[in-house]
Amino acid sequence: xxxxxxxxxxxxxxxxxxxxxxxxxxxxxxxxxxxxxxxxxxxxxxxxxxxxxxxxxxxxxxxxxxxxxxxxxxxxxxxxxxxxxxxxxxxxxxxxxxxxxxxxxxxxxxxxxxxxxxxxxxxxxxxxxxxxxxxxxxxxxxxxxxxxxxxxxxxxxxxxxxxxxxxxxxxxxxxxxxxxxxxxxxxxxxxxxxxxxxxxxxxxxxxxxxxxxxxxxxxxxxxxxxxxxxxxxxxxxxxxxxxxxxxxxxxxxxxxxxxxxxxxxxxxxxxxxxxxxxxxxxxxxxxxxxxxxxxxxxxxxxxxxxxxxxxxxxxxxxxxxxxxxxxxxxxxxxxxxxxxxxxxxxxxxxxxxxxxxxxxxxxxxxxxxxxxxxxxxxxxxxxxxxxxxxxxxxxxxxxxxxxxxxxxxxxxxxxxxxxxxxxxxxxxxxxxxxxxxxxxxxxxxxxxxxxxxxxxxxxxxxxxxxxxxxxxxxxxxxxxxxxxxxxxxxxxxxxxxxxxxxxxxxxxxxxxxxxxxxxxxxxxxxxxxxxxxxxxxxxxxxxxxxxxxxxxxxxxxxxxxxxxxxxxxxxxxxxxxxxxxxxxxxxxxxxxxxxxxxxxxxxxxxxxxxxxxxxxxxxxxxxxxxxxxxxxxxxxxxxxxxxxxxxxxxxxxxxxxxxxxxxxxxxxxxxxxxxxxxxxxxxxxxxxxxxxxxxxxxxxxxxxxxxxxxxxxxxxxxxxxxxxxxxxxxxxxxxxxxxxxxxxxxxxxxxxxxxxxxxxxxxxxxxxxxxxxxxxxxxxxxxxxxxxxxx
Amino acid sequence: xxxxxxxxxxxxxxxxxxxxxxxxxxxxxxxxxxxxxxxxxxxxxxxxxxxxxxxxxxxxxxxxxxxxxxxxxxxxxxxxxxxxxxxxxxxxxxxxxxxxxxxxxxxxxxxxxxxxxxxxxxxxxxxxxxxxxxxxxxxxxxxxxxxxxxxxxxxxxxxxxxxxxxxxxxxxxxxxxxxxxxxxxxxxxxxxxxxxxxxxxx
Numbered sequence: 004x005x006x007x008x009x010x011x012x013x014x015x016x017x018x019x020x021x022x023x024x025x026x027x028x029x030x031x032x033x034x035x036x037x038x039x040x041x042x043x044x045x046x047x048x049x050x051x052x053x054x055x056x057x058x059x060x061x062x063x064x065x066x067x068x069x070x071x072x073x074x075x076x077x078x079x080x081x082x083x084x085x086x087x088x089x090x091x092x093x094x095x096x097x098x099x100x101x102x103x104x105x106x107x108x109x110x111x112x113x114x115x116x117x118x119x120x121x122x123x124x125x126x127x128x129x130x131x132x133x134x135x136x137x138x139x140x141x142x143x144x145x146x147x148x149x150x151x152x153x154x155x156x157x158x159x160x161x162x163x164x165x166x167x168x169x170x171x172x173x174x175x176x177x178x179x180x181x182x183x184x185x186x187x188x189x190x191x192x193x194x195x196x197x198x199x200x201x202x203x204x205x206x207x208x209x210x211x212x213x214x215x216x217x218x219x220x221x222x223x224x225x226x227x228x229x230x231x232x233x234x235x236x237x238x239x240x241x242x243x244x245x246x247x248x249x250x251x252x253x254x255x256x257x258x259x260x261x262x263x264x265x266x267x268x269x270x271x272x273x274x275x276x277x278x279x280x281x282x283x284x285x286x287x288x289x290x291x292x293x294x295x296x297x298x299x300x301x302x303x304x305x306x307x308x309x310x311x312x313x314x315x316x317x318x319x320x321x322x323x324x325x326x327x328x329x330x331x332x333x334x335x336x337x338x339x340x341x342x343x344x345x346x347x348x349x350x351x352x353x354x355x356x357x358x359x360x361x362x363x364x365x366x367x368x369x370x371x372x373x374x375x376x377x378x379x380x381x382x383x384x385x386x387x388x389x390x391x392x393x394x395x396x397x398x399x400x401x402x403x404x405x406x407x408x409x410x411x412x413x414x415x416x417x418x419x420x421x422x423x424x425x426x427x428x429x430x431x432x433x434x435x436x437x438x439x440x441x442x443x444x445x446x447x448x449x450x451x452x453x454x455x456x457x458x459x460x461x462x463x464x465x466x467x468x469x470x471x472x473x474x475x476x477x478x479x480x481x482x483x484x485x486x487x488x489x490x491x492x493x494x495x496x497x498x499x500x501x502x503x504x505x506x507x508x509x510x511x512x513x514x515x516x517x518x519x520x521x522x523x524x525x526x527x528x529x530x531x532x533x534x535x536x537x538x539x540x541x542x543x544x545x546x547x548x549x550x551x552x553x554x555x556x557x558x559x560x561x562x563x564x565x566x567x568x569x570x571x572x573x574x575x576x577x578x579x580x581x582x583x584x585x586x587x588x589x590x591x592x593x594x595x596x597x598x599x600x601x602x603x604x605x606x607x608x609x610x611x612x613x614x615x616x617x618x619x620x621x622x623x624x625x626x627x628x629x630x631x632x633x634x635x636x637x638x639x640x641x642x643x644x645x646x647x648x649x650x651x652x653x654x655x656x657x658x659x660x661x662x663x664x665x666x667x668x669x670x671x672x673x674x675x676x677x678x679x680x681x682x683x684x685x686x687x688x689x690x691x692x693x694x695x696x697x698x699x700x701x702x703x704x705x706x707x708x709x710x711x712x713x714x715x716x717x718x719x720x721x722x723x724x725x726x727x728x729x730x731x732x733x734x735x736x737x738x739x740x741x742x743x744x745x746x747x748x749x750x751x752x753x754x755x756x757x758x759x760x761x762x763x764x765x766x767x768x769x770x771x772x773x774x775x776x777x778x779x780x781x782x783x784x785x786x787x788x789x790x791x792x793x794x
Numbered sequence: 795x796x797x798x799x800x801x802x803x804x805x806x807x808x809x810x811x812x813x814x815x816x817x818x819x820x821x822x823x824x825x826x827x828x829x830x831x832x833x834x835x836x837x838x839x840x841x842x843x844x845x846x847x848x849x850x851x852x853x854x855x856x857x858x859x860x861x862x863x864x865x866x867x868x869x870x871x872x873x874x875x876x877x878x879x880x881x882x883x884x885x886x887x888x889x890x891x892x893x894x895x896x897x898x899x900x901x902x903x904x905x906x907x908x909x910x911x912x913x914x915x916x917x918x919x920x921x922x923x924x925x926x927x928x929x930x931x932x933x934x935x936x937x938x939x940x941x942x943x944x945x946x947x948x949x950x951x952x953x954x955x956x957x958x959x960x961x962x963x964x965x966x967x968x969x970x971x972x973x974x975x976x977x978x979x980x981x982x983x984x985x986x987x988x989x990x991x992x993x994x995x996x
Contacts, residue, residue, distance in 0.1 A: 011803070080919050082885060084887070087887035144991070145991070146991055167883070167922065168915060168917055169915060169916075169922060169924065169925040170915045171990075186814070242862040
């Protein structure tokens with residue numbers, strides 16, 4: 004098994020328990036060792052003290068026996084008689100005889116002056132001093148005295164008693180030599196090592212008897228002063244520690260005798276050593292078991308956890324194929340089961356999220372994100388293969404109208420139908436996507452721009468087929484922009500943008516489809532810079548109003564003019580309205596322009612009114628202006644400010660303008676009408692407004708679009724439209740104005756049809772204020788007739 | 795050890811016809827009266843009268859010598875009658891007189907004659923605790939103190955050395971010289987005693 008890393012769970016669990024175990028066991032072993040040694044020492048000390056008492060008791064006992072024997076000897080009449088006779092020979096033989104009776108090793112006799120009378124050890128020595136006068140002194144008091152003394156360098160247990168007749172007449176001393184036998188007897192009783200040592204006056208130690216084996220005796224002698232200290236102590240003999248007690252047994256003229264009571268510390272510690280060994284073995288065994296157990300338990304946890312970690316990693320990498328194994332009923336298995344549920348959940352949700360992220364929910368076509376993704380991939384592939392890739396932007400032409408007039412459900416149905424048709428038409432290798440709103444895009448991985456033109460035409464054709472909504476056929480057209488790689492750009496994003504630009508061009512040109520041309524971008528760039536310049540133009544009064552007169556066909560009088568905005572750019576010169584008005588409408592800046600125009604027009608109307616020129620001014624209002632109340636408030640305020648009668652101001656609204664939000668437009672128009680303004684429907688005939696709606700409008704004037712007027716003389720259809728419109732207008736009680744009159748024939752034609760007012764280059768082009776006023780003055784003085792006249 | 799010192803005070807009585815009594819008092823070092831002490835006088839001239847010594851008796855009653863001490867004049871015969879109904883074996887190993895009276899009862903046949911001056915310790919070989927003393931003096935003038943510690947000597951006029959002896963004395967006291975001339979004389983002795991351990995009779 005490989006050594007587990009410390010960071011792993013199982014290693015940490017095992018380590019914790021092992022450390023815990025070792026700590027506990029170490030404390031235990033330490034306790035056993037420390038207290039064991041202390042207990043052993045105390046125990047030995049106790050044994051030694053008890054041993055000493057036993058030892059002394061034994062000596063006393065032996066003294067008593069010896070004393071008894073001595074007394075018996077001393078009381079012997081014959082003995083006393085011998086002493087009384089001072090018969091030395093007899094005395095010595097009596098002493099020897101009586102000593103032999105009790106196995107005494109020495110018998111001495113001293114007179115009352117403490118002079119030796121006889122000594123069995125030294126028979127020839129006479130009249131010497133008795134060597135133990137202190138013992139006699141003790142015996143005088145106690146009738147008996149005993150001690151352990153040195154005689155000729157050997158220790159003897161000696162007892163002294165008086166010889167009574169009946170008062171003391173002499174002292175008899177009897178002694179036993181102390182040898183190994185005595186030591187062994189004591190050891191048998193006290194269970195201690197016993198050694199008898201003597202220290203002579205010259206401090207030399209001699210060992211006399213011992214239960215120790217010979218080598219230890221030698222060691223003991225080497226330690227020299229081993230027995231010199233009374234009390235408990237320790238002594239090291241041949242590397243082994245002995246606890247020692249050294250009672251002094253007695254002293255005499257030759258020196259003192261010491262008994263050494265000893266017990267080996269090792270003997271005392273033996274049970275504790277055994278206990279420690281058992282503990283050590285137990286520790287090792289339990290450490291092994293702990294490690295094994297911890298590893299097993301930890302593995303049962305960490306293995307499935309590692310497995311789960313592996314699965315989690317594969318989930319991170321997007322692989323949902325692995326499953327956690329669920330075994331048993333424990334917490335880990337519950338975790339594994341939950342893990343699997345989580346995995347399923349994540350997988351399902353991811354698919355759903357992916358679907359939502361890359362699919363248009365309404366049409367189930369790919370969405371913009373997916374389209375861009377595929378486009379990028381296609382471009383990357385195309386770069387390698389050098390195949391062309393084309394992108395189409397498709398924008399439905401009349402979707403907003405349908406959506407607004409028939410509701411969102413109808414709009415959604417249209418979108419779904421368009422999606423279906425596109426799907427059906429295109430190959431599987433092509434990608435059709437809905438980018439948002441009524442915008443669709445097609446990716447043709449292998450299409451050149453020319454090949455794509457054919458596809459675009461087919462798409463246009465299929466979208467020309469009316470869509471059935473609630474049983475009614477609805478026309479829906481489309482404009483398509485095309486851009487191709489590598490012809491137009493080498494980046495997917497840019498291609499899409501180019502296709503968009505081309506699409507707008509197609510839409511504006513009403514040409515169905517357009518293939519991208521870099522020149523489109525120039526116009527676009529111009530427009531962008533125009534916006535900021537237009538702002539400046541409004542602020543710096545670069546704009547000005549030109550006035551185009553309208554002639555009353557019945558009276559030939561000029562009573563009305565249309566105000567038209569003109570932009571004199573400081574560097575570009577004259578900027579035609581077609582270049583900035585649609586653009587201003589797109590960006591919403593048109594409201595600011597309208598405001599400027601209305602202000603100027605009302606101001607001018609006020610001036611002319613004061614000059615009694617009696618000229619009403621028409622102003623073009625954009626669709627956006629109808630969507631708020633600002634215009635109403637502005638007009639009301641301006642009329643009041645410049646003291647202009649309301650009928651002197653006419654607002655022209657394009658027919659399509661009403662259709663954005665008919666209800667709102669109607670409301671705004673109602674309020675404007677209430678101010679007393681004159682309202683006119685501009686470009687009539689180009690839109691789709693119904694007559695029913697037209698009937699509701701509070702307008703007083705219809706303005707026929709120039710596209711009909713310009714060709715009516717030659718074109719029968721246009722003539723019919725103009726005629727019908729005039730009749731329709733009159734029938735609804737409205738005045739009819741025709742614009743775009745460029746020749747006398749047109750004028751005469753309209754006059755015949757009963758048109759009320761006309762406007763056009765034939766009468767006058769739009770003129771600056773001063774020129775218009777001069778033109779008007781000249782006309783009024785030159786031709787005061789009510790007939791219409793040439794300019 | 796208590797130093798041995800004694801004081802002898804003689805009360806010399808002025809006797810008519812040239813004789814007077816000496817009253818001696820013996821105490822120990824604590825001042826307690828010392829009975830059984832022997833007081834005797836030796837004439838300073840050294841001339842001893844040739845008086846016949848009087849016999850003495852040392853009884854054995856209840857396994858004790860009675861009296862404890864008897865002073866006798868040199869050459870005096872002493873009998874040792876046994877008043878107990880058991881036998882005794884009286885002996886002495888003292889240098890002044892060594893003898894033994896083998897097991898006997900009643901009165902032994904012959905008295906023991908003490909022919910040397912000095913103390914004689916008496917024992918019984920059967921009863922170790924029995925102890926008694928015969929003190930043999932050369933002078934006919936001796937007495938033994940009573941329980942009060944007093945003793946009385948009747949002496950004719952003259953100069954004397956007064957001496958004292960007791961079995962348990964540690965050392966012999968020096969003689970005290972007194973002059974007897976008709977009047978009663980007082981004398982006192984202070985003895986340093988060292989009695990042996992009592993042995994219980996059995």
